[in-house]
Amino acid sequence: MKSHLLPEFYVERIESRCNKCGVCVKQCPWGVYSWDEEGKEILIDYTKCVGCQRCVIYCPNKALIVKPYEGSYRPNAYWTREVISDIKKQAEQGGVILIGTGSDKPYKVYFDHILLNASQVTNPSIDPLREPMELRTFIGRKPDRLEIDPDDFEIKTEITPNLVIETPIMFAGMSYGAISYNAFLSLAMASKEFGTKFCTGEGGLPKDMREEYGEVAIVQCASGRFGVDPEYLNCACAIEIKIGQGAKPGIGGHLPGEKVSKKISETRMIPEGTDALSPAPHHDIYSIEDLAMLIYALKEATDYEKPVFVKIAAVHNVAAIASGIVRAGADAIVIDGFRGGTGATPKVMRDHVGIPIEMAIAVVDQRLREEGIRHKCSIIASGGIRCSADVVKAIALGADAVYIGTAALIAMGCTMCQKCYTGKCSWGICTQDENLAKRLNPKVASKRLVNLLRAWSLEIKEMMGAMGINAIESLRGNREHLRGIGLEDWELRILGIKGAGEGYEYRGD
Amino acid sequence: MLKDPYLDGVRSVEELLGYVDFEDGTAIIDAKDLKHKELNDLMKECVLRGASRLILKNVCGQRYIGSRLFFNPPKRVEIEIYGTPGNDLGAFLAGHRIIVYGNAQDGVGNTMDDGEIVVHGRAGDVVAMCMRGGKIFIRDYVGYRCAIHMKGYKDKVPTLVIGQTAQDFLGEYMAGGRVIVLGIGIERHRCYYIGTGMHGGVMYIGGKVEKHQLGREVGVVEMDEEDWKFLEDVVKEYCKNFEMEGKEDEILGKKFSKLIPVSKRPYGRVYSY
Numbered sequence: 001m002k003s004h005l006l007p008e009f010y011v012e013r014i015e016s017r018c019n020k021c022g023v024c025v026k027q028c029p030w031g032v033y034s035w036d037e038e039g040k041e042i043l044i045d046y047t048k049c050v051g052c053q054r055c056v057i058y059c060p061n062k063a064l065i066v067k068p069y070e071g072s073y074r075p076n077a078y079w080t081r082e083v084i085s086d087i088k089k090q091a092e093q094g095g096v097i098l099i100g101t102g103s104d105k106p107y108k109v110y111f112d113h114i115l116l117n118a119s120q121v122t123n124p125s126i127d128p129l130r131e132p133m134e135l136r137t138f139i140g141r142k143p144d145r146l147e148i149d150p151d152d153f154e155i156k157t158e159i160t161p162n163l164v165i166e167t168p169i170m171f172a173g174m175s176y177g178a179i180s181y182n183a184f185l186s187l188a189m190a191s192k193e194f195g196t197k198f199c200t201g202e203g204g205l206p207k208d209m210r211e212e213y214g215e216v217a218i219v220q221c222a223s224g225r226f227g228v229d230p231e232y233l234n235c236a237c238a239i240e241i242k243i244g245q246g247a248k249p250g251i252g253g254h255l256p257g258e259k260v261s262k263k264i265s266e267t268r269m270i271p272e273g274t275d276a277l278s279p280a281p282h283h284d285i286y287s288i289e290d291l292a293m294l295i296y297a298l299k300e301a302t303d304y305e306k307p308v309f310v311k312i313a314a315v316h317n318v319a320a321i322a323s324g325i326v327r328a329g330a331d332a333i334v335i336d337g338f339r340g341g342t343g344a345t346p347k348v349m350r351d352h353v354g355i356p357i358e359m360a361i362a363v364v365d366q367r368l369r370e371e372g373i374r375h376k377c378s379i380i381a382s383g384g385i386r387c388s389a390d391v392v393k394a395i396a397l398g399a400d401a402v403y404i405g406t407a408a409l410i411a412m413g414c415t416m417c418q419k420c421y422t423g424k425c426s427w428g429i430c431t432q433d434e435n436l437a438k439r440l441n442p443k444v445a446s447k448r449l450v451n452l453l454r455a456w457s458l459e460i461k462e463m464m465g466a467m468g469i470n471a472i473e474s475l476r477g478n479r480e481h482l483r484g485i486g487l488e489d490w491e492l493r494i495l496g497i498k499g500a501g502e503g504y505e506y507r508g509d
Numbered sequence: 510m511l512k513d514p515y516l517d518g519v520r521s522v523e524e525l526l527g528y529v530d531f532e533d534g535t536a537i538i539d540a541k542d543l544k545h546k547e548l549n550d551l552m553k554e555c556v557l558r559g560a561s562r563l564i565l566k567n568v569c570g571q572r573y574i575g576s577r578l579f580f581n582p583p584k585r586v587e588i589e590i591y592g593t594p595g596n597d598l599g600a601f602l603a604g605h606r607i608i609v610y611g612n613a614q615d616g617v618g619n620t621m622d623d624g625e626i627v628v629h630g631r632a633g634d635v636v637a638m639c640m641r642g643g644k645i646f647i648r649d650y651v652g653y654r655c656a657i658h659m660k661g662y663k664d665k666v667p668t669l670v671i672g673q674t675a676q677d678f679l680g681e682y683m684a685g686g687r688v689i690v691l692g693i694g695i696e697r698h699r700c701y702y703i704g705t706g707m708h709g710g711v712m713y714i715g716g717k718v719e720k721h722q723l724g725r726e727v728g729v730v731e732m733d734e735e736d737w738k739f740l741e742d743v744v745k746e747y748c749k750n751f752e753m754e755g756k757e758d759e760i761l762g763k764k765f766s767k768l769i770p771v772s773k774r775p776y777g778r779v780y781s782y
């Protein structure tokens with residue numbers, strides 16, 4: 001069938017700069033460039049271009065420009081180009097449209113409608129360069145009360161295991177399978193170096209990484225139970241039960257067969273080349289009681305030494321669900337907003353299901369406080385955290401820490417081309433092709449990740465200092481430091497914050 | 510204050526030692542009155558004190574029996590259970606042998622890694638879910654959603670043997686391993702959606718199953734010599750486990766269907782790129 005799709009990108013080669021070195025031909029896995037032996041020419045088929053910009057960065061002569069294809073249908077605010085293209089694609093192929101990364105739709109970004117506070121005159125700001133600033137965060141259940149021995153000042157209360165991280169930022173679950181071994185290793189290396197943790201996602205933890213990186217690995221137990229063996233659980237620092245994911249709430253995982261290489265087949269224990277299917281629900285969990293059963297099964301299997309997280313997608317009834325999860329015995333709850341990334345999801349799920357992370361954190365924190373169980377469980381906000389200000393806002397709304405996924409991939413090289421499900425990632429991140437994966441050097445990539453963590457941590461300290469806060473603990477759920485702008489009353493109410501210009505109200509004592 | 514049904518009131522191991530009788534390498538534990546965690550704490554303590562055989566008496570609904578016994582370097586223990594063990598018996602099991610003299614509840618061998626579970630009776634739902642290795646023998650029948658997403662790789666081939674029959678969704682999403690339903694005393698199996706979404710592994714079902722009881726992703730193929738040889742071994746082991754020696758020929762003397770996935774990518778065609 002002739003395809004009626006318009007090209008997405010246009011590739012311009014500046015003839016006077018190009019010396020026909022052929023680098024672009026080698027760098028592009030999408031087949032855009034080819035070398036014409038007869039005419040001694042670089043040939044360009046821009047219809048295949050996905051806009052990953054790999055060739056642009058690697059062209060030694062800066063001779064390439066890749067830009068969105070300018071030709072268009074008659075502009076229409078309702079029948080947009082994307083809508084028309086999707087219909088044509090489905091008319092040609094008759095299937096569910098797959099896509100990678102988080103939703104790119106122009107829904108309101110609440111982070112961008114929230115402003116932070118700073119101290120002026122009445123309480124002094126703190127200079128983070130000269131005064132101690134505490135970013136260290138403890139993830140896990142806290143006791144109802146602390147009993148201290150008056151004689152030797154030792155804590156008498158039994159404390160359940162907590163994770164200690166040096167900055168309130170961890171790397172979100174991205175499986176070995178969805179991402180390459182090198183990308184996976186880079187996350188582990190960076191976590192170890194910086195003093196934070198990374199989540200393995202649901203593809204297991206390769207045996208050769210367990211001894212060195214187990215202590216920084218939060219191992220996931222998802223509905224497919226890929227790679228879940230007793231040693232995997234016991235070598236880790238924490239376990240995460242994955243119920244759902246922001247990019248695809250309510251549906252199972254799907255690692256396309258293209259990415260199930262020999263090594264992936266070994267860690268997941270499924271035949272090579274099959275689609276790795278994670279069922280939509282865990283078939284042993286149909287209720288909160290069943291969830292409790294799995295939480296305690298995992299605690300049993302690890303001698304009650306590790307915190308158990310439960311990860312859910314931010315959906316309409318998130319607060320009530322979160323309350324159930326805490327009651328089921330989780331030590332931390334991970335909430336993944338609808339902007340959360342993915343290696344592969346049906347586009348319709350990614351773009352139309354779930355709620356924004358900002359609102360989800362606010363309502364969960366509020367609900368758990370009202371029920372007097374907020375201390376039983378840490379809240380980890382995930383899904384679309386783009387910068388240090390998002391981290392600070394998420395924590396002030398009620399999170400203990402955040403997970404970053406997409407931002408970490410971007411730090412390693414990702415340019416958000418959204419083609420992760422094809423297995424051809426030109427940056428060597430979302431691929432199992434040995435030659436492509438080689439492009440990512442774990443030493444360099446982990447350095448980039450460490451730099452990012454360092455940069456954000458410094459910025460967080462600056463923002464906290466300006467507010468006159470010297471420990472991240474005092475920021476958590478401190479909504480008095482947030483003000484909304486351009487928000488309706490109901491939005492302010494859900495977020496639990498005042499509008500810009502509304503001052504602190506003294507309510508008497 | 511929030512109550513924790515699993516942990517509230519759990520006694521320390523020292524307080525529990527009175528429930529154990531130790532006799533050269535064998536620990537006899539009276540599980541009456543013990544909570545889930547108490548029983549597992551005690552079992553671990555006994556193994557650390559040198560027991561290689563644990564006999565659990567008066568078991569009544571305690572969960573996760575055997576799940577705690579992960580040791581590095583590995584230890585192999587034999588566990589005999591009298592009574593009815595609770596859900597998730599042998600979940601994540603790391604190579605031990607568990608024999609149940611009685612029935613078992615839901616989740617037997619959940620994500621079990623290695624070892625053997627033998628149940629002298631029936632078992633509930635989700636038996637052998639995501640099982641990765643080892644063997645499970647259930648003398649009678651099992652409930653719904655058994656062998657879901659069982660896996661396998663090279664020499665790690667989990668095996669689930671069911672004496673009589675199973676309920677719906679047997680072998681759903683199955684990605685590896687072997688499921689054998691012997692159909693002893695069963696005229697016609699009544700389960701539906703067998704092998705829905707199956708993309709690896711194999712199932713052998715003795716007795717009558719109709720095409721409409723199978724998921725769309727499975728195909729029935731002829732049994733070859735190797736299949737019969739394998740079945741013979743399984744039946745021999747089954748009869749040995751349940752003291753039914755001599756019944757082998759009778760069990761094998763019926764029609765067996767071999768079920769395998771029709772595609773490695775059952776859902777590959779529902780996507781557009």
Ligand code: SF4
Pocket residue numbers: 013017018019020021022023024025042058059060061062063064
């Ligand atoms: S990489 Fe740049 S200089 Fe080399 S052939 Fe391609 S466009 Fe020309």
Ligand code: SF4
Pocket residue numbers: 052100101409413414415416417418419420421424425426427428429430
């Ligand atoms: S990870 Fe690779 S394939 Fe996925 S969006 Fe980033 S650059 Fe594209």
